[in-house]
Amino acid sequence: MxxxxxxxxxxxxxxxxxxxxxxxxxxxxxxxxxxxxxxxxxxxxxxxxxxxxxASYGSLEEAFTAQTEPVEGGHMRWTGTREKSGTPVLRWRTLLQTAYRVAFLMQYGRDPVGKVFRTCGIPTCVAGLHQADRPMREAHKAGEPPC
Structure with a gap:
């Protein structure tokens, strides 16, 4: 000492x-x-x-993957930042987006149209396959195959 x-x-x-x-x-x-x-x-x-x-993440996908962890049943848990309301959000460079929208973009290769909703019923699941935008919901409601 x-x-x-x-x-x-x-x-x-x-x-x-x-x-x-x-x-x-x-x-x-x-x-x-x-x-x-x-x-x-x-x-x-x-x-x-x-x-x-x-140093920032090298890509949007890298930022998303670093803030998620897989959960049993094909679900994905968000471990990153959340808004005061509890909504998972991703900040990457100048982008601020919900994790749901980013998961949708990564899964389907296109920006979602309208609001993105979970299809699995698990609160805050951010797995890409468990996200649906407005055209997908409308197609499902009409009995058509998803977009």
């Missing part, structure tokens, strides 16, 4: 507690010196903190 009462092990634990934590965040959390945190980062071969925005 040093005069601040913080051990090197405590600093190292704070640096490893989260992905890409800044030296300044550790300084503020533990009340130790910035140079000491930087020295411990260097001593243990930890990569330097990168300021600013993190």
């Amino acid at each position: 040093t005069s601040t009462g913080v051990s090197d092990e405590e600093i190292l634990r704070a640096l490893l507690a989260e992905d890409d934590v800044s030296d300044l965040a550790v300084v503020r959390q533990l009340g130790c010196g910035y140079q000491r945190v930087a020295a411990i980062r260097k001593q243990f071969g930890l990569p330097a903190y990168t300021r600013g925005r993190r």
Whole structure:
């Protein structure tokens, strides 16, 4: 321990507690010196903190896949951001879209017409095959094959 009462092990634990934590965040959390945190980062071969925005996903599909997990029965659970109402939303570059619309686009290769509804009845399922747009619902209602 040093005069601040913080051990090197405590600093190292704070640096490893989260992905890409800044030296300044550790300084503020533990009340130790910035140079000491930087020295411990260097001593243990930890990569330097990168300021600013993190790298974005390479594609819309990559962003969607990274924020979902498969569930039994062919369903897909959304693990990403949600609106206050609970609706799953995907932010990618300048796009802000519901996860349902993105799932539909990825599944059918076209933008949905009108609102997208789940066909499986499982709340918040974002599996592409479980999404239907207005023309698909109208065709189903009329007894026609889906679009």
